[in-house]
Amino acid sequence: EAGVAQSPRYKIIEKRQSVAFWCNPISGHATLYWYQQILGQGPKLLIQFQNNGVVDDSQLPKDRFSAERLKGVDSTLKIQPAKLEDSAVYLCASSFTGESLWEQYFGPGTRLTVT
Amino acid sequence: AQSVTQLDSQVPVFEEAPVELRCNYSSSVSVYLFWYVQYPNQGLQLLLKYLSGSTLVKSINGFEAEFNKSQTSFHLRKPSVHISDTAEYFCALTGGFKTIFGAGTRLFVKA
Numbered sequence: 001e002a003g004v005a006q007s008p009r010y011k012i013i014e015k016r017q018s019v020a021f022w023c024n025p026i027s028g029h030a031t032l033y034w035y036q037q038i039l040g041q042g043p044k045l046l047i048q049f050q051n052n053g054v055v056d057d058s059q060l061p062k063d064r065f066s067a068e069r070l071k072g073v074d075s076t077l078k079i080q081p082a083k084l085e086d087s088a089v090y091l092c093a094s095s096f097t098g099e100s101l102w103e104q105y106f107g108p109g110t111r112l113t114v115t
Numbered sequence: 116a117q118s119v120t121q122l123d124s125q126v127p128v129f130e131e132a133p134v135e136l137r138c139n140y141s142s143s144v145s146v147y148l149f150w151y152v153q154y155p156n157q158g159l160q161l162l163l164k165y166l167s168g169s170t171l172v173k174s175i176n177g178f179e180a181e182f183n184k185s186q187t188s189f190h191l192r193k194p195s196v197h198i199s200d201t202a203e204y205f206c207a208l209t210g211g212f213k214t215i216f217g218a219g220t221r222l223f224v225k226a
Contacts, residue, residue, distance in 0.1 A: 033214070042119075042205050042216035043159070055212055091159065102147045102166065102209045106159040 002026065004107035006092050012113045018080035021110045025073070025094030031055075033104060034067055034077050035091040043091055049075065079112075087114045117142040119206050121217035129225050130198055136191040136220045138180075138206035146210035148189040150180055153219075154202045162204070165189065176200075196224050 005024040013019050025032050030051050035043035046065065047057040051072040060067070064083070069075040079086055089111050093104040122137040140146065150162040163174040170182040180191045189206060201224045206217040 035216075040218075042121075042207075042218045044216070045214050048212070048214070093159075102149070102214075103161055103164060104214070105161075106151075108158045 004092055004094055004105055006090075006107035006110055008110055009108060010111050010113075012115065013082055015084055015114055016081040018078065019082055019112065020076050020078045021090050021092075021112075023075045023077070023092030023107060025075070025092070026096075026105055029094035029096050029105070030072070031095045032069055032075050033091075033093040033095075034075070035093065037089045037091055037109070039088070046077070082112075082114045084114050087112055117144075117146075117208065117210055117213060117215050119208055119215050119217035121204075121206050121220050123220050124218065125221045125223065127223045127225060128196055131195045133194050134192065134196050134200075134222065136204050136206075136222065138189045138191065138217060140187050140189065140206075140208050142187075142208060142210045144211045146208040148180075148182060149207045149209070150174075150178070150189075150191050151205045151207060151216075152202050153205065159205065162191075196222070198224050198226060200224050 032049045034046045037043045046060045047067045048055040049069040052069045067077045089109040091109045092107045095104045118141045120139045128134045148165045151159045152162045153159045163172045165172050165182040173179045178193045203219045203221050205219045
């Protein structure tokens with residue numbers, strides 16, 4: 001079974017520029033998560049989708065971050081405009097339903113550097 | 116509010132020695148608890164989970180964790196570590212549809 005795919009793997013931008021990340025979850029996984037992992041810290045949940053509806057976006061800085069999951073499959077996360085403190089690894093994860101509902105499968109992440 | 120505290124940021128240990136990585140949590144709702152591992156230059160992967168039932172859960176590579184509700188802990192243990200266990204370990208909880216990760220513990224196994 002193919003894993004969670006993310007692109008790009010690395011991105012360097014200047015502050016005030018915009019950037020977008022893409023995630024393709026494991027086939028059949030209804031729930032999709034975006035996390036921000038700053039160096040030396042644990043992943044912080046930014047947004048959680050169930051199919052194409054938002055379950056939790058309480059920690060998403062909505063003035064600059066946006067995310068969508070059209071058709072309940074792929075998802076994009078956008079930052080506009082970027083700040084220096086947005087430098088981090090952005091992780092996408094997905095999970096199935098049923099007994100394994102809460103087991104999350106992670107993609108390789110996108111490392112963002114804002115200069 | 117929910118929180119996860121990993122009490123040690125780094126744990127150095129010699130090969131074949133036992134190890135315990137500590138995790139405490141706080142939540143006002145019932146939770147599911149997880150340990151994830153991140154090997155160098157790899158993505159996060161699930162190591163083991165507690166959903167319900169037996170409070171002692173085990174992984175295929177010799178790790179185990181015990182859910183202790185009274186002490187709100189979910190410590191990870193291994194009786195004899197290998198060099199290949201060198202990695203960062205994250206404790207996480209899911210409760211009320213929210214997922215929270217701890218800051219991580221870097222396990223460094225020395226020969």
